[in-house]
Amino acid sequence: MTHDVHIIGGGLAGSEAAWQLGRRGVRVRLSEMRGSGTTTPAHQGDGLAELVCSNSFRSDDDERNAVGLLHHEMRQLDSLIMRAGEVARVAAGSAMAVDRDVFSAEVARELNALPTVSVVRERVDRLPHAGLTIVATGPLTAEELAQSIVAATGEDRLAFFDAIAPIVHRDSIDMDVCWFQSRWNKGDGKDYINCPMTREQYAAFHQGLLDGEKTEFREWEASTPYFEGCMPIEVMAARGFDTLRFGPMKPVGLDDPRTATPEFPQGRWPHAVVQLRQDNKLGTLWNMVGFQTKLKYSAQVELFRTIPGLEKAEFARLGGLHRNTFLNSPTLLDRQLRLRAAPHIRFAGQITGCEGYVESGAVGLLAGIMTACELTGRSWQAPPRTTALGALLAHITGDAEADSYQPMNINFGLFPPLPDIRKKARKEAYTARAKADLGAWQAAIAA
Incomplete structure (x- = not known):
């Protein structure tokens, strides 16, 4: 025909x-x-x-x-x-x-x-x-x-190689805890939402990444290599305690306004920061920067809701990594x-x-x-x-x-x-x- x-x-x-x-x-x-x-x-x-x-x-x-x-x-x-x-x-x-x-x-x-x-x-x-x-x-x-x-x-x-980070509904983020700021105040000031962590919170989160239940690769995915640009966050965590603090959770250049003092009027840098970046033009969805993961969905929800400001997070999409x-x-x-x-x-x-x-x-x-x-x-x-x-x-x-x-x-x-x-x-x-x-x-x- x-x-x-x-x-x-x-x-x-x-x-x-x-x-x-x-x-x-x-x-x-x-x-x-x-x-x-x-x-x-x-x-x-x-x-x-x-x-x-x-x-x-x-x-x-x-x-x-x-x-x-x-x-x-x-x-x-x-x-x-x-x-x-x-x-x-x-x-x-x-x-x-x-x-x-x-x-x-x-x-x-x-x-x-x-x-x-x-x-x-x-x-x-x-x-x-x-x-x-x-x-x-x-x-x-x-x-x-x-x-x-x-x-x-x-x-x-x-x-x-599909590296997927979780996406959070904007109206479920607690902005009494988080704040808008780009690193070193670059951009228009509202390019990122920042969730601060103390050392104790970071240590517990790091351990949670190591202990969390992971999804095994399917047989046909086993030969697909990791790319450094989309490394699962739990793989980065396994490389060392501070690896994430020098990677996607880097606090440098981010001043938490809720820690402002006369000596530091802009606020102090947190021990670690989880950043969310606007994911759509409407501003209703924000993705967790660098949080591509092979954690099982239930483990993601449980662990990511321990992040300050995301305790009541609603996810439009959870993370994943697959061919x-x-x-x-x-x-x-x-x-x-x-x-x-x-x-x-x-x-x-x-x-x-x-x-x-x-x-x-x-x-x-x-x-x-x-x-x-x-x-x-x-x-x-x-x-x-x-x-x-x-x-x-x-x-x-x-x-x-x-x-x-x-x-x-x-x-x-x-x-x-x-x-x-x-x-x-x-x-x-x-x-x-x-x-x-x-x-x-x-x-x-x-x-």
């Missing part, structure tokens, strides 16, 4: 993009290398949209939860991932979990039923030089194709997910720097609709940033800081803030606003 769009990768994003295009009458060639004699270290079979880790799509609560809201918005746009998820759904309380085999089979059944979609088992090693293309190869993109992407983007390399492949999308992609250097190519799914099954499918959904608009000559109108789809798209294509761009799940910290809303009512207000704005957007694009 002659195709209008070539999709590379049959995971959640590629399958969703193929569905959105195919049901609009666009002819699609969906290339999936599994089943052609090639696989990845993570996949178990060759099914489309195989779930390689958890079988959960997380919360289905669309009144108080950001990922539940994303579920709702995708259902409104007739998402294949949500459609197949309902067929394969298993009991999981308020979460949406699926039988992974039934889910994959249902995705394949729906796509195979579309006469406009052709699933081809083949490995693609190079980006096409022409023709509308969506690359949705995920975090384990094959080496040959990854090198082709490197050549096309002009980057030295893709990020093959990954993703683009610096805010730099490389335009607002329609097109590669700036080769605009006939779009990227979708986890390779763009979204994190999670549902987020991957959501970006595939958007890429499919964008491409359909381009083919039919309809102008593309992005969903409002007040919606989950719009907030995720904005984060990937421009709201995130390019210098510190890392994979991210959907969370309310990506949404434009709502002023003067009590904390208990804030989540409901976010979802109510999003649903109203999504409805108006759908009506506009359908007109």
Whole structure:
């Protein structure tokens, strides 16, 4: 079958993009290398949209939860991932979990039923030089194709080692304990939030890093080397008691105003400092600088809440360190997910720097609709940033800081803030606003 769009990768994003295009009458060639004699270290079979880790799509609560809201918005746009998820759904309380085999089979059944979609088992090693293309190869993109992407983007390399630091919601940080200051007062004075530690607090924290339960490397990650620039904090701690105080927890040049005296009117330097840096343009999310870690999630929450000022910290994302492949999308992609250097190519799914099954499918959904608009000559109108789809798209294509761009799940910290809303009512207000704005957007694009 002659195709209008070539999709590379049959995971959640590629399958969703193929569905959105195919049901609009666009002819699609969906290339999936599994089943052609090639696989990845993570996949178990060759099914489309195989779930390689958890079988959960997380919360289905669309009144108080950001990922539940994303579920709702995708259902409104007739998402294949949500459609197949309902067929394969298993009991999981308020979460949406699926039988992974039934889910994959249902995705394949729906796509195979579309006469406009052709699933081809083949490995693609190079980006096409022409023709509308969506690359949705995920975090384990094959080496040959990854090198082709490197050549096309002009980057030295893709990020093959994903060093993730925890991200904290700004409104959960105790500013009666912490203070704003850049080291040596460089910058505008509010570039960093500083959490001070005494020697006793630092010693206890250091020991906690050494003793905390760590996640073991998966077999296929074992050969991935550490890079000095993204060293796990517990590995640094094991190098010596004061290593962190000369690294990410360095107190030099930071004056704690709460220790001010007539002799030291600006305050004294703490024994150690945990710094947080603004992570999004809205200022609602702050990342813990240098805190990439392999501590298990429960150990992270317990230990990081011992940091002064973070006792009640709420985490938009916890830390991690694993092999990954993703683009610096805010730099490389335009607002329609097109590669700036080769605009006939779009990227979708986890390779763009979204994190999670549902987020991957959501970006595939958007890429499919964008491409359909381009083919039919309809102008593309992005969903409002007040919606989950719009907030995720904005984060990937421009709201995130390019210098510190890392994979991210959907969370309310990506949404434009709502002023003067009590904390208990804030989540409901976010979802109510999003649903109203999504409805108006759908009506506009359908007109």
